Amino acid sequence: MSDARLEDLAHAAGLAVHWTDADGRAQRVAPEVLRSVLQHLGIDAQSETQVETSLAAMNALEHARVLPPLLTADAGAELDLGAHFSEGLAWKLIEESGQEHSGRLDSRGCLALPPSLGYARLQIAEQELSLALAPARACSVADLAGNPQARLWGLSAQLYSLRREGDGGLGDCAALEILIHEAAARGADAIAISPTHAMFAALPEQYSPYSPSSRLFFNPLYSAAENVLGEFAVRQAIADAGVADELARLEALPLIDWPAVARCKTRMLRALHAGFRRGGNPFQEDFSRFRARGGDALEQHCRFEALHGQRVAAGQPHDWREWPEELRDPASPALQRFAAEHPDEIEYHAFAQWLADRGLYRCQSAARSCGMQIGLIADLAVGADGAGSQAWSRQAELLPSLSVGAPPDILNRAGQNWGISAFSPQGLRKHGYRAFIEMLRRGLAHAGGLRIDHAMGLSRLWLIPPGAGPREGAYLSYPFEDLLRLIALESHRHRALILGEDLGTVAEGFRERMSSRGILGMRVLLFEQQDNRFTPPGEWPGDAMATTSTHDLPPLAGWFDGVDLKVRAELGEINDEQLPAAFDARERDAQALCRSLGQVRQTPPAALLDAAVEFVGVTPAPLVLLPLEDACVSPVMVNLPGTLDEHPNWRRRWSLEPGALLDSEGVHQRLARLASARCLAEKSSS
Known part of the structure; x- marks a missing residue:
């Protein structure tokens, strides 16, 4: 087979044959990898004849110049239809x-x-097209604060890790409300939280927040029903479900037992729903409106959950791609019959979504009432499980058989396979970006900001065929400019800040394009170094959020102590011969950071954290987000990338409630230092 023709086909399909890795070295995708990726994009490329036939079909489509149902454009500019x-x-x-x-x-x-922003209809030559008229830039910190020099700060928290009395073993919206009030009282303008996406109700052992079933809906386990329906209704449901003792046991555990919490809370939610259905409450009308506004997307998600749960309970394959053919199509007569036969079960899942939605609505309302300029910053995962609700209901717009990952980079030298599916560029265009727009709107529904995980996926994604290793993938390009316009437009419609996580292998010019559209990048203290020198605060960029660490890195206290290295050594990822060199390299980095902070290596961890907080606080970053772990000088890692059960990822809980946590020794003063540093940064910018 001619590699040249195969590469022509790959290029026509949007695949990059050549790319540059994180070390600046040129790389070339192997022909067998290209053939495999093309096949899973629905493009035949296993023989010379197939390559030529596919090329001819793609060229014919290109020459047809068929307009997609939605065009994006800059408001007030020219639209070229020549x-x-x-x-x-x-x-x-x-x-x-x-x-x-x-x-x-x-x-x-x-x-x-026209200069107006929004979605418009264009009628021309007996055709009607939709237009998305976008602003030049997304909403900025300055826009939200009403101050061009504003330098705000906030906390980032893992929602599940928060604690409150009566939470049943998992952080929820009630605990988040408490954190919001406590942080706002100390001057915070934002609370960035871990993803709240819908998981698989029937598979509680799958709980990574970055591998959801759907990014269009929420995880009902976070709902805190007492804040919506009242404490009496919840106490009655707990009694009816007979789970009081189990909830108390789970609450006392030092780590979250996700499967047990899910089973217990689901029994409580079902009892709550049974009581709700009996009527006589003032919330029925609000629930009915919620369900009506949710429309087809909500109905399909609830049908999926009901059907998925039934099949899992019967010991049948849970992956919809292995279901009988008539059940793979959400619009099939078989699904219509299923819905007609199981209205109560479908209503239960809608009820659970309503509780989660109203819980997050209360949180954002509380943040704004407390005077926060931003409030909640939601987290948007880069993909969804290919076996989940979103992939099932939006099959034409996703690529459920290819997995998103990353080639070897500074974060992971072995590369990564995240086991999640991505959007189809062609599917998005063909369907007027419906799935992307609805996902943005859901993420911004009850938030003043949105963090886009692995934002490089707006431009290109590393896609890996089934059964292949992380290195055996290829970059697929995405309609970057269209997606940026839609993000900017939805940002203005929701008056929300957009953050783009741009860590790892970043293509040349990517950050500049993001910045030009007003999307803040992300700068992490531990990465801001070169040649054994950490970047001084004044040299940090003014178009990126600043932070000390992330959920995929050890908190600063743990980094200084080499906690991550010790854990990897215990797991065998670093052998006895490699360990001394790893600790030596960490010690050199630690010494360099201490010098940049104006400290000596023997300085106590709390004092080092104080210095680090002030260091990032005086940078020109419009927003600084301090992880709760660093605010509290915790050495414990939230997540160890590349592990599943070997490390308690996504299971850590705080031992204190938010108020007591922020009033702990040194934490109150540390946040005051950050607030003062932000004031200095604001003054220096004016």
């Missing part, structure tokens, strides 16, 4: 408000767009 329509053709544009604009295409086939 490749599709002739000059002088009459057009009419109708804004969401109903205001109409009309005219004729100029000699270049262009029309002038």
Whole structure:
């Protein structure tokens, strides 16, 4: 087979044959990898004949120049339609408000767009298209604070790790409300939280927040029903379900027992739903409106959960890709019959979503009532489980058989396979970016900001075929400019800040494009070094959020002590011969950071954290987010990438409630130091 023709096909499909790794070295994707990835994109490439046939089909599609159902454009700019329509053709544009604009295409086939933001309808040559008229930039910290020099700060927290009395063993929206009030009282303007995406109710052993079933809905385990329906209703449900003793046992555990918590809370939620259905409560109308507004997307998710639960209980395959063919199609007659036969079960899942939605709504309302300029910053996972609800309901817009990951980089020298599915670029365009827009709107529904995990996926994603290793993947390009416009537009519609996690292998020019659209990058203290020198605060960029650490890194106290190295040695990831060199390298980095902080290596951990907090606090970053682990000088890692059961990932709990936690020895003063440092940064910017 001609590698040249195969590479032509790969290029036409948006695959990068050549790429540059994290060390600046040129790489080339092997032909067998290209064939495998193409096959899972639905493009035949196993023989020369298939390659030529696929190329001809793609070239014919390109020459057809068929317009997609949604075009993105910059509001107030020109829209070039010269490749599709002739000059002088009459057009009419109708804004969401109903205001109409009309005219004729100029000699270049262009029309002038109005400056208004939003979604509009364009009628031309007996066709009607949708337009997304985007602002030049997403909402900024300055926009939200009403101050061009604003330098805000907040905390980042793992929602599940928070503790409150009566939580049943898992942090929830009630604990989050407490943290919001306590942090706001100390001057915080934001609380960034771990993902709240919907998981698999029938598979509670799958609890990584970055491998959800759907990014369109929430995890009901976080709901804190007492804050919505009242304590009496919840106490009655707990009694009816007979789970009081088990909830108390789970609450006393030092680590979260996710499967046990899920089983126990689900029994309580089902009892709560049974009581709710009996009526006589003032919330029925709100629930009915919620379900109506949720429309087809909510109905499909609830049907999936009901069907998925039934099949798991019967010992049948849980992956919808292994279901009988008639159940793989959400619109099939078989699914309609299932829905008609199981209305109560489907309603239960809608009820659970309503509780979670209202819980997060209360949290963001509390944040704004407390005076926070931003409030909650939600976390958007880069993908969803290919066996889950989102992949099932949006099959034409996702690539459920390819897995998202990363090639070897500074974070993981072996590369990574995250086991989650990605959007299909062609599917997104063909369906007017429906799945992407609805995902953004859901993420911003009850938040003042959105963190986009692995934001490089807006431009390209490393996709790995089934059964292949992380190195045996390829980069697939995405419609970057369209996605940036849609993000900027939804940011303005929700008045929300957008953060893009841009750590790892970053393509040349990516950060500049993000910045030009007003999306904040992310700078981590531990990574801001070169040649044994940490970047001084004044040299940090002003277009990125600053933080001390992340959930995939050890907190600073643990980093100084080499906690991550010790754990990896215990797991056999670092052998006895490698360990001394690893500790020597860490000690050199620690010495360099201490010098940058103006400290000596023997300084107590709390004092080092104070210095580090002030260090990032005086940077030009518009926003500083301090992980709760660093605020409290905890050495414990939230997550050890590359491990599953070997390390208690996503299971750590705080021993104190948020108020007591922030009032702990040194924490109150540390947050005051950060607030003062932010004031200095604001003054220096004016």
